[in-house]
Amino acid sequence: MLNHPILQQLQKCHSLNTLKQAHAQMVTTGLSLQTYYLSHFLNTSSKFDSAYALTIFNRIPTPTVFLYNTLISSLTRLGDQTHLAFSLYSRILTHETLQPNSFTFPSLFKACSSDPWLQHGPPLHTHVLKFLQPPYDHFVQASLLNFYAKYGKLCLSRYLFNQISKPDLATWNIMLAAYAQSASHISYSTSFEDADMSLEALYLFSDMLLSQIKPNEVTLVALITACSNLGALSQGAWAHGYVLRNNLKLNRFVGTALVDMYSKCGCLNLACQLFDQLSDRDTFCYNAMIGGFAAHGHGSQALELYRKMKVEGLVPDGATIVVTMFACSHGGLVEEGLEIFESTKGVHGMEPKLEHYGCLIDLLGRAGRLKEAEERLQNMPMKPNAILWRSLLGAARLHGNLEMGEAALKHLIELEPETSGNYVLLSNMYANSAKWNDVKRVRMLMKDRGVDKLPGFSLLEINGAMHEFLTGDRAHPFSKEIYLKIGEINRRLQEYGHKPRTSEVLFDVEEEDKEDFLSYHSERLAIAFALIASPSSFPIRMIKNLRVCGDCHTITKLISLAYRRDIIVRDRNRFHHFKDGSCSCLGFW
DNA sequence: GTAGGGTTAG
Structure with missing residues (x-):
């Protein structure tokens, strides 16, 4: 299509004005095919000007659905012109002789996939x-x-996906990404449902391999993201190997996902190595790596x-500001964190968001500057x-300030009456x-309001298999051995002079029960x-949802x-590396 | 004769 003589001629126009002149001439002479080519050229070139394209469009006496579709897709690609795309769509509907077709819907649904257009x-x-x-078109x-x-x-x-007899690559990718992302809106807040x-x-990835569809980079990004959520190191490393074995590109997307995966699986060193290997790093890559350092307490x-x-x-x-400030507050770097907060406005010209x-409240509060934190918040x-x-x-x-805690909680329960964690705190x-x-x-x-305590659970990967444990769980096939082992651990720790801190247990029960x-x-x-x-000889790696x-x-x-075991725990906030009786968090958690 | 769907960080 780009070889069409008229388009070649048009590509020689270097200014928007000459393009506009050429276009006006075509429209007045009624060359509809050319009108299309020009619209397309305007749409795809860097000179695209939606207001101008619409002006031209409005001068075409009988636009076809084809022409509508072209313009709608261009407008949705721009991101901030979605309203114009929808108004064009409603113009199709008001036409007596026109109907939207299979080409009309995909770009409109794409536009609906983010706020504030979801309702449409x-x-x-x-x-x-x-x-x-x-049968409906694949793209639709x-x-x-x-x-x-x-x-x-x-x-x-998923229901719609199951009805498709032979999904193509992009369709598999959509489904995979949907599962991987539904769990990672808030990092580290792994819940039972998210893990599932x-x-x-x-599972879907292995189905995909069975159905003879060859994964591409996009597929691997989704797979790697899922491994990050699960802290599934061996699956994640396998995915990394898959990229290398199959000559897939280690592009920015794949690279960032891998950096994030290694970091979230507790292997900060591997994350760093990979980060250093990436050739074209953008802000996303840096954010992932800074976030990794932050979560591991390397402020x-x-x-x-x-x-x-x-x-x-x-x-x-x-996001850079968020992760860097997080690093400061979890590393005790208060002044540095404050400086970064102030610089968002001054240096980077951003208005600080919620x-x-x-981060600011967290930074000050964690460091014990409670009054300042409260003032900034108010x-x-x-x-x-x-x-x-x-x-x-x-x-x-x-910091043991019961009065401030009570006050904060009053606000909190007002905003989230259903969230058990607030009551538990x-x-x-x-x-x-x-x-x-x-x-x-x-x-x-809690009882009156029907709020249940959120069950704590941990995820553990051993030899590539994931194991889930709930508090007091007896569902695991090796449950008996596990409880025997706990008895042994408790006896052994008593030799190290351990006395359990019973105050962490919620309710007023007998001391022994609490233990x-x-x-x-x-x-x-x-x-x-x-x-x-x-x-x-292996470190123990696990994830805790709370x-x-x-x-x-x-x-x-x-x-x-x-x-004599290294234990690496990812909780909902950060990592703890336990080694030789101490933890990397140094109490900042 | 032409147009449409999927990916990364907090």
Whole structure:
């Protein structure tokens, strides 16, 4: 198509004005084919000007659906002109003689896949049913799948996917990415459902191989993302090997996903090595690597990389600021963190967003500067959300300021009456101060409101198989051996002078019960199983969906000493590397 | 004779 003589002639036009003149001439002489070519050229060239394209379009007396589709797709590609695309679409509908066709819908569904256009998707789906005849076109089906995944209806996506007899590569990729991403909206907040979604992505990948569709880079990015969510190192490393064995490109997408995967699987060294190998690094790559340093508690290395990216001419974005400040607050680098926050406005010309205020509150609060944290929170330009109040609450709890904690919690429960973690935090604060009546009061409040405590669970990978453990779980096939092992661990740790910190247990129960309850926290079960089932020279790697409790943290340090095992735990906030009786977090967690 | 769907960081 690009070889058409008229287009070649047009490509010699170097200014928008000459293009416009040429186009005007064509329109007036009624050359409709040429009109198309020009529209297409305008659309695909860097000189695309949506206002001008629309002006021309409006002068065409009888535009065909084909011409509508061309323009709609160009407008949706721009990202910020979606409203114009939809108004063109509604013009098709008002035409008596025109109907949308299979080419009209894919770009519109793509436009509906992100805010604020999500609401337009379902009505558009009814139009598909109205205007198109089954069997539906592959592209239409794929864009529908993708839309429903982004709309939060993953089940519906899967249902539609199952009805496609031979999905093509892009369709598989959409489904895989949908599962991998549904779990990674908030990093590290792995829940049972999220883990299931990521596991489903792994299963789907093997189905894909069985169906003889050859994966490409996009497929691998989704697969690697799923491994990151699961902390599944051997699957992730296998995926890396797959990229190399099959001569897939280690492009920015694949590279960033791998850096993130190695980092989230606890292998910061491998993440660094890979990062150094990447040839064209953009802000995304840097963000992943800085985020890796941050989560592993290497604050100064994170800062160093942050400075390096600016030297290399890359512009930090909102996410860069988040991860770098996170590194500062988890590494005790308060002044550096404050400086970065202030620089978002001054140096980088960004208006700090809600999440940046979140980092700020966390930074100050964690460092014990509670009053300042509270002041910043009260004086910020937007309304603080639950995450910010929780941050303040966490800080108040860490530094034993019960009064501030109670105040923060009041706001928090107002914003999130259904979230059990809020009640648990308050209750733990009361328990720490032995205020058992207050603990009981919170417990009643939870019961009245029908809020259940979120079950803690841990994920562990041994020899490529994933094992899940819930608190007090007895469902594992080796459950008996695990509980025997816990008995042994407890006896061994007592030799090291360990006395359990019973205040972490929520309720006012007898001391001995509390000890039992702690012994069966999911991480304890996972560690016991790993000690039984994995070679003693291997580090133990696991993921916890909540934050590690104080007692488990102490115990895990001791186990790393008593059993001479490195234990690497990813909790919902960060990594803990336990080695020889100490932890890399140095208490910042 | 022409147009359409999938990927990375917090």
